[in-house]
Amino acid sequence: MTTALVGTSPAAKRPAAARALTVRPAPRREPPFDDEIPPRHLYAVGPLDQQLPFEPASPRDQAMPPRTVLRTDLPDPAMWGRRLLIGIIETAGGRRPLQQLAALLSHSVAQGLGADFERAAQRRRPHWTHAAAVRSVRSCEPAEGVAELCATLQIGARVRAVALRLEAHNNRWRCTRLQLG
DSSP: OOOOOTTOOHHHHSOTTTOOOOOOOOOOSSOOOGGGSOGGGTTOOOTTOOOOSOOOOOTTTSOOOOOOOOGGGSOOHHHHHHHHHHHHHHHHTTSSOGGGGGGGBOHHHHHHHHHHHHHHHHTTSOOGGGGOEEEEEEEEEEETTEEEEEEEEEETTEEEEEEEEEEEETTEEEEEEEEEO
16 A cells, blocks of 8 residues: 655655755835934935925025013013903803913913813813802013913812913913913
């Protein structure tokens, strides 16, 4: 009786020493990222690159250095902060949309306030500032174009603290940090 090896190739019949394995690295599946390319190759001009068809900018069109904001160009930070807090209280009470305050707030502060008001709405409760009254606002200016304020809000018999940081932006104040206590 003859037995045949089923599924064996002629290479499999050779001795193990004759079969050599070749290990090859797998090719990359994605392009290299900017931090993986040596810096000298990041902005190299290739043979097919051409200059853009724009004329060079005149000295007048070049970016102007930021103008130093004088304190006399800005309103009183304590009064401005009081008005902003009243706007936030009105927004929490549903009497004003948050978009009306967007120009007075940095993007991160506006998003944080929106998230606070949204969480309160999901719990089906008004935000704690909805019935607050501004008791006092104090300000100091640690640097040119920067004001830091602390305020107290009264809600019934309770008093809560608020801290704000204002920075000059286009000759007006903008709230860049807000901490509701």
